Amino acid sequence: MTQRTLAVLTAGLSQPSSTRLLADRLSAAVVGRLAETGVETSVEVIDVRELAHDVTNNLLTGFPSPALERAIDSIAASDGLIAVTPIFTTSYSGLFKSFIDVIDPTALTDLPVLIAATGGTERHSLALDYAIRPLFAYLHAVVMPTAVYAASSDWGAGSAPGASGLTERVERAAGELAASVAESGRSSRVLDPFALPAGFNPAG
Template sequence: MTVRKLAVVSAGLSQPSSTRMLADHLSAATVSRLEEQGFEVEVTTIELRDVASDIMNNMLTGFPSPKLESVLEAVTGADGLIAVTPIFTTSYSGLFKSFFDVIDNQSLTDLPVVIGATAGTPRHSLALDYALRPLFTYLHAVVAPTGVFAATGDWGESADSVKTLPNRIGRAAGELAALMKDSDRSSQVRDPFGFDSVMSGVGGFQPS
């Protein structure tokens, strides 16, 4: 059976968090779509709060801890990515941005991504398109057309929320599964820190 690797990044700060809940729903729906097509799916779920100090130390020193290095390799070596952040002050969280800042900007090239966000009110939903989508476009990822935003009210029992949020999750999962189906990223060796590309331009050094 063909294997596809799915990385799930949640930048929620509380535990439990609506951010992690949205990430888990997107993950389960994507896995279901891929399994329906005969794929085996390996899922790695990453809570950024667990590596927050490692991310900051990496930004200060330029070197990742073994724990952060493992996380970065899981993301850059995946066939697909689900990235979900809470919205703070109209944009993604600082922790979310810092994590993607420490990844080499070529390491996510052609990586299929579904973006998601959570906030207290629906007025922050546009952050998907003016903040998250440009971030992953800059990183050369392939962003699925459907982004998923969940406000606090979307987790309630109203008729609208019961219908619309699952529909958005299902549509985004279907798009990500379709993009992951033909991926060969997990079979490639990638450097999440761009070391090879940097050193190749230093003194004529060529990595062996």
């Protein structure tokens, strides 16, 4: 049976967290879709809340803790990534962005990524396309066409047959990521060891 690894990055701050709940629903849907095609998937969940102090220390010192290094390595070595953040002040959370900032700029090159977010109201859903999608595009990841946003009103709704709700969006996005992950594993990703770091200025 074909083997794949799926990394799940979730940046919810509370416990329990709707962000983690959405991440779990998406990962279960992707694993299910991959199983239908004969692909066995191992899932690595990175809960950024548990690494908040390590992320801050890394930003200040430039050195990751062992736990943070393992989390970063698991994403870099994965065949696909699900990234979920709460929306604060019309954009991704500061903790989510801080974690992304400590990842090597080349680590996500050609990595299939499903982006998702949670928020209080539907009007914040546009943040997926004007903030989160450009972030991963800048890092040369392959961002799936369907992004999933879950407002407070989405939970417990949209499960009826034919309903255009959260369940439908989750399944559509999961199908896209599963197809991409099944088609090309990490062995097909070519990372340029000589790539210049983000923001490099040859003029100093």
